[in-house]
Amino acid sequence: MAETMISYRYTWMIHDYIESVVDQREYQRAGGTCWRNPFSCFMCHAANILLQQYMNKTINDAVILDGTYGEGRFWKACKKRIRMLIGVDIYDRKKIVAPDIFIKGDIVSSKTIDALREYAPFDLIVIDPPYSTGITSTYARPADHANSFQWERIVKNIDKLATLQESSAVLLVKGMIRHGSNGIDYATTPFFISDNAHSYRLMHILYYRIIHRRRTTVKRLVYNNYVYVAVLVRK
Numbered sequence: 001m002a003e004t005m006i007s008y009r010y011t012w013m014i015h016d017y018i019e020s021v022v023d024q025r026e027y028q029r030a031g032g033t034c035w036r037n038p039f040s041c042f043m044c045h046a047a048n049i050l051l052q053q054y055m056n057k058t059i060n061d062a063v064i065l066d067g068t069y070g071e072g073r074f075w076k077a078c079k080k081r082i083r084m085l086i087g088v089d090i091y092d093r094k095k096i097v098a099p100d101i102f103i104k105g106d107i108v109s110s111k112t113i114d115a116l117r118e119y120a121p122f123d124l125i126v127i128d129p130p131y132s133t134g135i136t137s138t139y140a141r142p143a144d145h146a147n148s149f150q151w152e153r154i155v156k157n158i159d160k161l162a163t164l165q166e167s168s169a170v171l172l173v174k175g176m177i178r179h180g181s182n183g184i185d186y187a188t189t190p191f192f193i194s195d196n197a198h199s200y201r202l203m204h205i206l207y208y209r210i211i212h213r214r215r216t217t218v219k220r221l222v223y224n225n226y227v228y229v230a231v232l233v234r235k
């Protein structure tokens with residue numbers, strides 16, 4: 001059965017794009033793969049809904065490019081359903097989920113973009129570059145810290161990806177809310193993204209609430225933070 005909506009807990013519109021909050025637990029409730037990989041269930045679900053909304057397709061018919069593939073964790077819940085998944089990364093890491101095609105390279109270099117033309121147009125492009133917010137520093141890979149400048153660099157060059165997509169195709173950019181103020185303030189990144197994306201229109205910011213549970217010797221700590229996915233649509 002076709003999915004028709006993302007269960008937004010809260011939705012509002014202050015700017016000319018929609019903002020919504022979803023909660024990790026809403027996805028975990030589905031159990032199975034979603035219990036252990038709620039973010040993948042969120043991404044697969046969001047990708048499917050957005051493809052239906054903007055491209056009149058589902059992930060079953062879609063050609064998807066993940067430009068910062070990493071281990072491919074995003075696709076754990078839906079790889080089998082995707083028609084074609086292309087992964088790009090500057091490192092050829094050990095994959096949790098293997099893409100159909102993998103290209104080692106810098107996603108915004110002309111060399112990589114030229115190599116990707118063979119598989120274009122992409123119905124959906126996903127970008128999750130490393131960022132160093134301080135919040136996840138104890139978990140993040142050292143390589144991600146060393147490359148944390150890539151988030152800003154890739155977003156500044158985001159229009160280069162537009163040559164791989166047709167009108168109304170979707171681009172998802174993952175970012176993180178940062179509570180400090182070193183360098184770019186991640187709370188203002190929707191504006192930073194839309195200022196650099198002249199070939200795309202920012203439609204939606206999906207805030208995803210992550211719940212961390214940690215048991216210490218004295219008490220059980222529960223705290224949360226947010227990541228977000230900016231939804232851009234090719235003009």
Ligand SMILES: C[S@@+](CC[C@H](N)C(=O)[O-])C[C@H]1O[C@@H](n2cnc3c(N)ncnc32)[C@H](O)[C@@H]1O
Nearest residue numbers: 068070071072073074089090106107128130150
């Ligand atoms: C946060 S991880 C992505 C994790 C991935 N979404 C997953 O589910 O496994 C960021 C990735 O971006 C890659 N990266 C950094 N700069 C890049 C660039 N310029 N082009 C392509 N990949 C890049 C890193 O090597 C790293 O694997």
